[in-house]
Amino acid sequence: MNLILLAIIALGAIGLIASVLLYFASRKFAVHEDERIGQVSAVLPQANCGGCGFPGCAGFAGACVKAADAGSLEGLLCPVGGQPVMGQVADILGMKVEASAPKIAVVRCNGSCENRPRIAEFDGAESCKVLQMIGMGDTACSYGCYGCGDCTRQCKFDAIHINPETRLPEVDEEKCTACGACAKACPRQIIEIRLKGPKGRRVVVLCSNKDKGAMANKVCKASCIGCGKCVKTCDKFEAITLNRNLAYIDAEKCKMCLKCVDACPKHAIHAFNFPPRKPKVETPKTEEAV
Amino acid sequence: MNKPIISLSPHVHGGDSVQKNMYGVCIALLPALLASFYFFGLGAVVVMLTSVCACVFFEWAITKYILKSERLTIADGSAILTGLLLGFNLPSNLPIWIIVLGALFAIGVGKMTFGGLGQNIFNPALAGRVFLLFSFPVQMTTWPDNFNDAIDGASGATPLSLMQKAILEKDASILNDLPSSFEMFLGQTEGSMGEVSALLLMIGCAYMLWRKIITWHIPVSIVATVLVFAGLLHLANPIYANPLQVVFSGGLMLGACFMATDYVTSPMSHRGQLVYGVAIGLLTVIIRNWGAYPEGMSFAIIIMNAFTPLINTYFKPKRFGEVIKK
Amino acid sequence: MKTFKLGGVHPEENKLSAASPIRGAALPKQAVFSMFQHIGAPANPVVKKGDTVKVGTLLGEAGGFVSAPVFSSVSGTVNKVDVALDASGLRRMAVTVDVEGDEWEDSIDRSKDLVKLNDRPELDGKAIVDKVKAAGIVGMGGATFPTHVKLCPPPGKVAECVIVNAVECEPYLTADHRLMLEHPEEVLVGLQLVMKAVGVNKGYIGIENNKPDAIKLMTEHAAKYPEIEVVPLKVKYPQGGEKQLIDAVIGRQVPAPPALPIDTGAIVQNVGTCFAIYEAVMKNKPLIDRIITVTGKSVKQPSNLLARLGTPFQQLIDECGGLPEDTGKIIGGGPMMGKALLSLEVPMTKGSSGLLIMPESEARRAEAQPCIRCAKCVGACPMGLEPYLLARMSEQFDWEAAEQNDIPSCIECGSCQFTCPSHRPLLDRIRVGKATVMGIIRSRSQK
Numbered sequence A: 001m002n003l004i005l006l007a008i009i010a011l012g013a014i015g016l017i018a019s020v021l022l023y024f025a026s027r028k029f030a031v032h033e034d035e036r037i038g039q040v041s042a043v044l045p046q047a048n049c050g051g052c053g054f055p056g057c058a059g060f061a062g063a064c065v066k067a068a069d070a071g072s073l074e075g076l077l078c079p080v081g082g083q084p085v086m087g088q089v090a091d092i093l094g095m096k097v098e099a100s101a102p103k104i105a106v107v108r109c110n111g112s113c114e115n116r117p118r119i120a121e122f123d124g125a126e127s128c129k130v131l132q133m134i135g136m137g138d139t140a141c142s143y144g145c146y147g148c149g150d151c152t153r154q155c156k157f158d159a160i161h162i163n164p165e166t167r168l169p170e171v172d173e174e175k176c177t178a179c180g181a182c183a184k185a186c187p188r189q190i191i192e193i194r195l196k197g198p199k200g201r202r203v204v205v206l207c208s209n210k211d212k213g214a215m216a217n218k219v220c221k222a223s224c225i226g227c228g229k230c231v232k233t234c235d236k237f238e239a240i241t242l243n244r245n246l247a248y249i250d251a252e253k254c255k256m257c258l259k260c261v262d263a264c265p266k267h268a269i270h271a272f273n274f275p276p277r278k279p280k281v282e283t284p285k286t287e288e289a290v
Numbered sequence B: 001m002n003k004p005i006i007s008l009s010p011h012v013h014g015g016d017s018v019q020k021n022m023y024g025v026c027i028a029l030l031p032a033l034l035a036s037f038y039f040f041g042l043g044a045v046v047v048m049l050t051s052v053c054a055c056v057f058f059e060w061a062i063t064k065y066i067l068k069s070e071r072l073t074i075a076d077g078s079a080i081l082t083g084l085l086l087g088f089n090l091p092s093n094l095p096i097w098i099i100v101l102g103a104l105f106a107i108g109v110g111k112m113t114f115g116g117l118g119q120n121i122f123n124p125a126l127a128g129r130v131f132l133l134f135s136f137p138v139q140m141t142t143w144p145d146n147f148n149d150a151i152d153g154a155s156g157a158t159p160l161s162l163m164q165k166a167i168l169e170k171d172a173s174i175l176n177d178l179p180s181s182f183e184m185f186l187g188q189t190e191g192s193m194g195e196v197s198a199l200l201l202m203i204g205c206a207y208m209l210w211r212k213i214i215t216w217h218i219p220v221s222i223v224a225t226v227l228v229f230a231g232l233l234h235l236a237n238p239i240y241a242n243p244l245q246v247v248f249s250g251g252l253m254l255g256a257c258f259m260a261t262d263y264v265t266s267p268m269s270h271r272g273q274l275v276y277g278v279a280i281g282l283l284t285v286i287i288r289n290w291g292a293y294p295e296g297m298s299f300a301i302i303i304m305n306a307f308t309p310l311i312n313t314y315f316k317p318k319r320f321g322e323v324i325k326k
Numbered sequence C: 001m002k003t004f005k006l007g008g009v010h011p012e013e014n015k016l017s018a019a020s021p022i023r024g025a026a027l028p029k030q031a032v033f034s035m036f037q038h039i040g041a042p043a044n045p046v047v048k049k050g051d052t053v054k055v056g057t058l059l060g061e062a063g064g065f066v067s068a069p070v071f072s073s074v075s076g077t078v079n080k081v082d083v084a085l086d087a088s089g090l091r092r093m094a095v096t097v098d099v100e101g102d103e104w105e106d107s108i109d110r111s112k113d114l115v116k117l118n119d120r121p122e123l124d125g126k127a128i129v130d131k132v133k134a135a136g137i138v139g140m141g142g143a144t145f146p147t148h149v150k151l152c153p154p155p156g157k158v159a160e161c162v163i164v165n166a167v168e169c170e171p172y173l174t175a176d177h178r179l180m181l182e183h184p185e186e187v188l189v190g191l192q193l194v195m196k197a198v199g200v201n202k203g204y205i206g207i208e209n210n211k212p213d214a215i216k217l218m219t220e221h222a223a224k225y226p227e228i229e230v231v232p233l234k235v236k237y238p239q240g241g242e243k244q245l246i247d248a249v250i251g252r253q254v255p256a257p258p259a260l261p262i263d264t265g266a267i268v269q270n271v272g273t274c275f276a277i278y279e280a281v282m283k284n285k286p287l288i289d290r291i292i293t294v295t296g297k298s299v300k301q302p303s304n305l306l307a308r309l310g311t312p313f314q315q316l317i318d319e320c321g322g323l324p325e326d327t328g329k330i331i332g333g334g335p336m337m338g339k340a341l342l343s344l345e346v347p348m349t350k351g352s353s354g355l356l357i358m359p360e361s362e363a364r365r366a367e368a369q370p371c372i373r374c375a376k377c378v379g380a381c382p383m384g385l386e387p388y389l390l391a392r393m394s395e396q397f398d399w400e401a402a403e404q405n406d407i408p409s410c411i412e413c414g415s416c417q418f419t420c421p422s423h424r425p426l427l428d429r430i431r432v433g434k435a436t437v438m439g440i441i442r443s444r445s446q447k
Helices: A002-028 A035-043 A056-070 A082-093 A128-134 A150-154 A181-185 A213-219 A229-233 A259-263 B018-040 B042-066 B078-088 B096-109 B124-135 B159-168 B172-177 B181-186 B198-210 B217-236 B243-248 B252-259 B270-290 B297-314 C125-134 C175-182 C184-198 C212-222 C242-250 C271-283 C313-319 C376-380 C387-395 C399-404 C415-419 C426-446
Strands: A103-107 A160-163 A168-171 A191-195 A202-205 A240-243 A246-249 A269-272 C022-024 C030-034 C058-061 C076-085 C091-099 C161-165 C203-208 C228-233 C266-270 C289-295 C303-308 C327-332 C354-359
Touching (some): A128 A150, A128 C426, A150 A181, A202 A246, B018 B042, B042 B096, B078 B252, B096 B124, B124 B297, B159 B243, B159 B270, B217 B243, B217 B252, C125 C184, C161 C184, C161 C242, C175 C271, C184 C203, C184 C228, C184 C266, C184 C271, C203 C212, C203 C242, C212 C228, C228 C242, C271 C289, C289 C313, C303 C313, C376 C387, C387 C399, C399 C426
Parallel strands (some): C022 C303, C161 C203, C161 C266
Antiparallel strands (some): A160 A168, A202 A269, C030 C091, C076 C091, C289 C303
16 A cells, blocks of 8 residues: 555656656747748648758748738749649738749750660769769760759659650659759759640750750750751741750740741750641650650 | 770779678688587587578578569678577577577568668677577577586586676685686687687687778777776676686677677777777676676677667767877 | 878789880870860960961960960861860860971970079079969879969968879879889979979978889989988878878878868979979970870780870870770779770870770679678778768768768778778769769858
8 A cells, every 4th residue: 555655656746847847848948930830831732842942841931921021922932832832821821922834844855865875884873963973974965864863863752753765854744843853953954944834735945955066966866956947937936046056945935836846857846745736746645755 | 895884983893792791701600610510519500500591591581572672682691691690699409490480580670670781770690699588588598518517517507607696696606616717718618609619709700800801999899898897896806707707708709709790780980899899898797797697798789789870970980180190 | 111091992003014114105196185184264275276386385375373274285287176075074175286297386495404403593483383384284193283373382371391292002003103213303303393482491202112113213313312302101092192192201181171281281293293393494395295104904015105185095095006805994094083984086184194994894893782881981981981971971962961971071082982892882972972062062152
């Protein structure tokens, strides 16, 4: 009987002391946080991808609250959650948010094994940055994809994968959130975050080679040689510009007429997700693959 | 010429390999292995064969059927080594089914659950031994009478249990029953298979040092710590055994040379290795003298295995230029 | 015998060409002069297509203080000024010259006579540095850091001694070894010029004792100069690393970055650089040629060639018996720190200390196995780092942790990867980590 009493008293005393200590500790070390940060955080995807430009979702939530206090949520976008999430955030903070067009990552290289022969055999750690340190890499192209998948390792959404046949990364349009992690990881800045386009339709120059035409032509079958034919066909909309031997299509100005696709002698311009027009054009399914 | 191969430097390799290191340790264990066969006879051969085969089998079966890995890892020699070390930690009359169970625990739980070679926290062979020691305490501590029994008249009690008895009963005269430290050094004691001869274990250790498989830091720091600590105790009170007898008895030499030096579970920097060795030495003497078990080496190593990540964090190697000499 | 204290490995020496005397390589038909032959700002081309140039004509002027001019090593006509593949594996700005004849600029003294320091009493430190700068001399050991920058210690730092790096710890390479055997006096005068330029009166020549003939010869010649001491060193890689050499010779360790080697009071110059300095100051000859070891186990005639810069590697290998059938890897430099080349078309540059042809059977790395945490890389690292940890952090993109674990201190010597029993590509990973962390540090300091 004594033993039981003693045990009760002892344990009770320990519990009491501990609870008092915990109480004071929680008061002393309490962190006062704007409760809206927690609320905003709760609606964010919690992927902590950094696509918004802040370190993690909590950082973004903090920035949203700050911006709301300053009066506008402009410039803040969670690329993962997109408009629905930003709408929720705006509701919590009592703000309004303007619509912005959805974007997607585009790999601007079509140097598959077939188009761009390998001139050397790479032997080392599987990393594009390692190849970058060796120089041109295992192809003769100074601008194209290394194919070692640094972009795939940075993707938090399992949306980009190296196709073992082409040794090029492929973007999964369903999963890609345009957070930009892959674009940042690419040592050759091949991946562009660009407008997804209506129904996912977009026209893109799938090449990043800035070498002169002769050199670009030599190293890859699918390279842009900077001939400028596409620029001429697009003189009505002026969507295509030529900079350092490389054509670029401005997604904002592009009217999707597809004339440039036909004009390109190297078939470097690709149209994504268009319905098949002529038997010559591949089906959208395989076009994704380039 | 084909396409040239490109890679970053270095373009040459020293030729060392995992296999070379693992089989090197196996070779270093050979003298002690042969001695244990000599001392304990056929039983030792059976135990050792069972242990090695079971470890290799479980490694193969788990990589193939559970992990479904393409690359089979049994060729790297680590499973053979685990089997050898586990066998060394067992009495030579242990029933075969217990050995197989121990091997399953060593490879299955001690190694593969963590992700296989290089990932485990605890030395797999020791994990297996400690598991068996807790599960089958009677079988694990009943050693067969070896042929020396008739000569030195020890009645089945090992030197370690004698030492602990002396401390418990505060009677230094019990220690007189111990064989001399020289006899213990040569190898005429009872115990598990790998505990018979400090001399042969040291020869194996010297071989590993010569082949640069291990560095001196861990074995030397363990043995030195035990010598100093046990020596101080012996000087303070004669009920504590002579430090040489402490060092040469039980699994200390096996542990210091072969178990504590296990690559995966020991610290990476020399500083850390010294800390690790000293701590193992201290823990061993403490457990042996004042613990419930007569042998503390396995526990000491297992405990320090758990501290290895911490040691790695706090004891970094000496950086170049850390201290500028004038 | 002295050596550095931490880590190090012992690769097979394979000094196949040690006994073959230096011979001149033939003039190329076309020479390509990269504007990126040194660390720092690239040179700016000052010639245009169709210009006629002589040996010693300026092709590109230095693009800044940490930069070096580029001179033509041949006479002929400029074919083009355009990008060309160079030894770094990149297409970068270069001047291509079609070779016609061998006409030299008149200002260059082509005689073989030795000019001693006493013969030119009018030379002071500044004049020497100016000559070195104008001659486009860079570190010839392979680092290609502009030499005149090293000869001008930053304010507040005082040089106490000059150490000549004659270690040549890279396996296969013998260019420095042969240079010492054949031009000991010139090297010594070069060292004296460096000592005068930085105003010190103590010079060391560190030589590994796998070159006993060079140690003997240099000691004999150096006996005339009491201020110069030849220091034999125990063979251990990477003794030729600047920090390791200072540690080995004078026993001082350079603190972690941003400290510089000059903080120990030592200035290290490669033996080839000393020779180039001698030629520049005493013979008025800009850096237009260098000794390069062409070697490899299957190469018919491993040789040491005195070749003009800009000569394509293809021609050098042709002079040594042609490219072997079983070639697997072509390396510019030594096997431990050299760079794998994409093709033999690339021209040799100021930093080309060797051309190594590796047979295919040795060229591939073994398959990487899991890390067994054996700590051999930790023991081999001459900088006291933890390569296994840095490689893992780099693999996991944990740049902060890599920085805390001193990844910028890595000298990329490759000892860790050389010694790794699991054949893991440790240095590949660490290089990626180091480059990223250095980028982070730079962008932080700019803010």
